[in-house]
Amino acid sequence: MTPEELSAAISASLHQAVDAGELTVPADKVPANVRVERPKSREHGDWATSVALQLAKPTGLAPRAVAEILAARLAKIDGVAKVDIAGPGFLNITVDTAAAGALAKAIVEAGSTFGRNDSMAGSKINLEFVSANPTGPIHLGGTRWAAVGDSLARIFQAQGAEVTREYYFNDHGNQIDRFARSLLASARGEAAPEDGYGGDYIAEIKDRVLAIEPGILELDEEQAQERFRAVGVDLMFADIKKSLHDFNVDFDVYFHEDSLHKDGAVNGLLERLKKSGHLYFHDGAWWLKSTDFGDDKDRVVIKSDGNAAYIAGDIAYFSNKRDRGFDLSITMLGADHHGYVARLKAGAAGLGHDPAMIEVLIGQMVNLVKDGKPVRMSKRAGTVVTMEDLVDQVGTDAARYSLSRFSSDSNIDIDLDVLTKKSNENPVFYVQYAHARTKAVDRNAEAAGVDRSAFDASLLSHATESELLAQLGAFPTVVADAAKFREPHRVARHLEVIAGSYHRWYDACRVTPQGEEPITDVNRTRLWLNDATGQVLANGLDLLGVSAPDRM
């Protein structure tokens, strides 16, 4: 019996009590689903719920009176062994050992599908993340979104959604021109332009461009810069793709901003906007009346020099996504872009789109720390720590895990020295080790002749088994919540809880008998639980894009 099943059964009991006239509750006050929690203290049973407390007010009854009515019905639920009323009106539920233990077999039989469901089936989601400018390698901030974004995509997919991972490639505009000028300056042995880029990678890209186009410096200024731009951006972008691939993140679509301008999408969009009445002409520029949609000021869409402002491309881009049939466009941005949310939604609304279809997830910054002091990362100064640097030092698994186990609302500080030195203490190893351990137990069980020919759930009666089963049972809900709240870190945190429960069980309960002890159904049944744990850990690590090694 999983907490979900228990919750559903309690809900049903609640409705029966209402139908039977034992409780009088306004329809809108009946909780849609009853929250079932694992109590902190063992004495409080296997599961607890505070519905009775919540229903006290709407029913006009004392909390304990509500609890008593519900307790009588809950006790009849199949698999419930005992129901106690405690404190102000908590319902503490003890589940029948066999009912709880049945989960072990169910998980093994579900295999990689355990934790998946089809609650988001039919929804087409465009998830855009990273989208770093191709003017340099992906730095730590982008690395964070690569880890979190890809995990979120996996989590959505686990809920049955159809997800397109998309990278918006800003290959149009000033930044790119600066990048090209920086390459050209480097090729001529000049210092980087004032507003250009100066990292070591510039010289490296420059060399590669020269190798591809040896005659490039013979061209006139404008042509040379154009070739450096075209070839340089391609090289940079290839590097970015490779870094991402090595990071176990592969995008379905790399969308080029430039294409929106070349194929006339931006111009077409501007014409549509002008007709929509959401644009007005002022001071030589065309403004979007974004204040009508909650922005704090109106935004220029066509500059007085006649060029489209950046936002024009973004609105056209959203329109493009919409045309490709997505029901939901999620964009992940760093906190340094959060001021952009309102105008983006305003732009879409101006085109008649439902702003609810655009969701912008803002993630806080990642800072580089050295010797306890923050180090400013600057692309110009070349002091960036890149995705490649991080992976080289700690590996993909540790890098991805350590970036995705935090809430995106938190700023995170990365101290490369600490991360490297303490890599063995990274929680990822704790979780991976638990998985490897389940495999080791498997190997030993097989060698000793313990097989899965018997399963008697009632034998999983040790306190550590009850705890482990409970945490395994919570996994699907955790994944569903991670999808609902767009918070992949919930999965990582729960895996840590499962790993801890498993390690404690391992210490308390043997699968393979020692010495001359006979093999019994206890051993065989425990093997199922061991395998179930390995399966859940593997499923969870997969959602994070982290490997689940068989040996460590």
Next chain:
RNA sequence: GCGUGAGUAGCUCAGCAGGAUAGAGCGUCCCUCUCCUAAAGGGAAGGUCGCGGGUUCGAAUCCCGCCUCGCGCACCA
């Protein structure tokens, strides 16, 4: 100034869809491998949940105010 995110153990952070005695990892101090992986487990120490009000049976969690820190507030992208 306005907007926005954060402030919880020595450190890094969970918990924030209100619930019982506030958690984990790391660090510190004890203890546990002749027996399935000790990258583990058990125990100890460590807290005015930034501050002050409010809401209610109950607040780290919700509301208001204040303080501190990050980020943003272009006809740049």
